[in-house]
Structure formats: C-alpha cells, structure tokens
Amino acid sequence: MRVLLFGIMKDIVAAKTLTIEAELPTVGDLKHWLKQEYPAVQDLKAVMIAVNKAYASDETMLSSEDEIAIIPPLSGG
C-alpha cells in the first residue's frame, strides 16, 4: 500500500510518500499502525485518512487500488 503524505507528516516520515508492506484492512488499522511505527503521530492534534480524495471513517476498507492520503491537522486560510 502506498500512501501520500502532507504537511508535518512529510517531516515525521522524512518522505513525500510511504510504502507499507503490512496487512492493514481498514482505515482504523492504518491509523493504529502509523502511531506505532511513528510515535510522533501520537503528539498530533488529530490525524485523518482520505481514501480516493474523501475523508474516510475508521471502518472503511482499504484496497490496493485506492488513493490513500494521511491528513494531519489542517491550517489553510
């Protein structure tokens, strides 16, 4: 699974994208994996996941064809 990174997530991972080999069936599993693998994620105010350019709930199933992005706290405007 390849995921897109933005903002502070690029600094935490030190990359623009992340390729994950682990089996992560849902958005919730991905969030949990991120917090374990990169403890700095736990210090963020929130972290959301977008699947195919829309915010996804923890129950959303992930597939290898999905466009997945990690969305750290927003600060536009």
Place this chain on the structure above:
Amino acid sequence: MEQLIRISDNIDAAEAVAFVQSEESGGVVTFIGSVRNQTKQKKVLKLVFECYEPMAILEMEKIAAQMYEKWQVKRVAMLHVTGEKLPGEVVVAIAVAAPHRGAAFEACQYAIDTLKETVPIWKQEFFEDGAVWVAAHP
C-alpha cells in the same frame, strides 16, 4: 449556479469580486485573508502553503454546494494560494453574491470557517529561529 474555485501561486481578490457581481444580486460580501507579520509577538518571516490539490478542490466544491443550498447564493468565488507568501500578501479570497446582504454575510462566514476545517491545505510558519506547521499540535 456559477462558481470560480481555484488554487494557484498567486490570487487576485478583485478577480473573485468581479466574478460574482451580476444584476441578479443585491449584495456581495468578500473575505480576504492575508499573512500576518507576527504570531504571539514573534516576527513571522513567511508562510509556506502546501495542499492536496485534487481533494482540496473537491472539498471547496462541497462548500459552494452547501452555500447554494442553505442561502440560495447566486455566485461564489473561492481562491486559495499555494507556495511561499510574505507578510501582507493575500492567501485566500472568498466572494459571495446573493439577492440580499444577510444571506451573503452568513454564507461568506460559513465558507471561510468551513474551508479552515475541511479543505486539505497546510501552512508552515517561518520565524527567525525556526519553523512550525500551524495547528499541528494541541
């Protein structure tokens, strides 16, 4: 409904206003956001904006759709920058035209408040002694 939604290196608030003006609307309300020269008494050198553009455009389109539905606005323009911006430079411009001013004011406030909450854009603030991603930490 007519809308102008764009993310680019430079934006012109006058373009947003000109886009929404028409004879069917009695009021136009505009919000223009620009870079402040300080945050908590610390001098800000610049901001750098980054966005997840395809999703940001979709989220801005959702906001516009909600504005038509809730306030029957006639025309909406939402422009946001990406890249490096200096104090005083415009970073976001929202213009809303509606038949009456009340709807235009409310819809414009809703647009900027919701943009900050849902549109995937991030800014990094640069000070003399380092940089931070705004709002990342509690």
